[in-house]
Amino acid sequence: MDRRSFLTLAVASAVVPLASGAQAASVAYKPGLVTEKLKAGETVFLDFKASWCTTCKAQERAIQALKAENPAYDQxxxxxxxxxxxxxxxxxxxxxxxxxxxxxVVLKGDKELGRIVADTSKGSIKALMDKALTAASA
Incomplete structure (x- = not known):
């Protein structure tokens, strides 16, 4: 494969997921946002993380993989x-x-539905996301 073909393919593969509306980005927290979303009846999935935290990065990879497998999470x-x-x-x-x-942490209304602390297993994160999805669909 020549360089031009490679670059074209690389750019196309980066753009196609964006064009198809693959995954909605998470919203950055600001004071009052959680209360606003909960009062609107939304199910909220909070991710307390730091850019330098390797455990947080592992959790983020699992969350993104699960969102890619099931678009209903983002919806x-x-x-x-x-x-x-x-x-x-x-x-x-x-x-x-x-x-x-x-x-x-998953919240709905005035209730905490579940939480995970420092667990990076895809199965545990999926269970928490499924709990949020069930609550959002109720």
Missing amino acids: AITFIDVDWDTYGKSDLAKSLKIPRRSTL
Whole structure:
């Protein structure tokens, strides 16, 4: 394969998933966002993470793989990324008693439906995402 063909193929493979609307991006947390989404009746999946955290990166890979396998996750669940370095000591983190980065929490209404702390197994993350999907569909 010549260089021009390779570059064309590389660019096309990067653009096609975007054009097909593959995965909605997670929303970056800002104060008041979670309350707003919950009051609107949405099911919220919080991902407390840090850019330097290897456990967080492993969780993110599992989440993205699961979203790719089942587009219903992105359609029904509001995914919110909470930057640990900025909001680790925030009112949100305190109210939910978040112990550390690499914590995933699902909320609906005024209830916590589940959480995972520092677990990177795809099966555990899938179970939490399925719980969120069930709640969103109810």
